Amino acid sequence: MELLQSPTVEIVGIAVALAAVAAAAYIYSNKKPRDCLDPENFKEFKLVQRTQLSHNVAKFRFALPTPTSVLGLPIGQHISCRGRDGQGEEVIKPYTPTTLDSDLGHFELVIKMYPQGRMSHHFREMRVGDYLAVKGPKGRFKYQPGQVRAFGMLAGGSGITPMFQVARAILENPKDRTKVHLIYANVTLEDILLKEELDGLARDYPDRFKVFYVLNQVICLVFFSIFLENFGSPVVGLPF
């Protein structure tokens, strides 16, 4: 009893308690959020939001286990998604999320659904509350900041999603000074995926990001404007 009441013991006790609190706070603040992907096994993620972007394109948002969880996908890599086609047969296809690990608690896929596409059928049928089986990360390419001075990217249709993922990661990293030039081809204006987001990047990072849209139906006009923008003078003698 006497010992417990001694002021020296009390001070030591308080110091020990404070040190424990400080250590806990340090460990908590340095704890890396747990990755949710498993490269060997499919894991199920719940569809929490589905937004139709055009007649055949939709954005799917899937919840991660907690609001602070991260998917854990290295920049430049993709995931495998498993579903069932119109005949009920299993189908597995690769997709690149448009979200990064800086987006906590969820990940998003922008999917173009083809009328006869097998996995397209699965996504077309998915409703909020359904689960998607996902495995990953997959792929050999992993982006490291400063890897190159500038990226020249060429994408068509839904091939934009890997480019968007890498471009976003580069541009949103204030320590990365890499430049990105993207030529993005589609059939019509309505087919351009993520246009608002790409235009947003071009607006926010004018010195580091340039996007050029190429359309089948107005291809000459677009090449003409690309030429004007880059060389500053009208093109003479082109065959159109």
Ligand SMILES: Cc1cc2nc3c(=O)[nH]c(=O)nc-3n(C[C@H](O)[C@H](O)[C@H](O)COP(=O)(O)OP(=O)(O)OC[C@H]3O[C@@H](n4cnc5c(N)ncnc54)[C@H](O)[C@@H]3O)c2cc1C
């Ligand atoms: C690394 C990577 C990332 C990708 N990321 C994305 C992404 O983020 N978003 C995205 O939308 N796509 C992405 N893709 C493409 C995706 O993997 C699929 O290829 C796409 O969704 C089509 O798959 P599907 O099973 O629906 O079509 P499939 O069944 O493979 O059909 C492909 C095409 O053939 C046509 N077709 C199929 N059957 C017939 C038939 N009997 N007769 C005539 N035509 C037919 C379909 O209409 C379609 O045009 C990515 C691909 C890769 C390699």
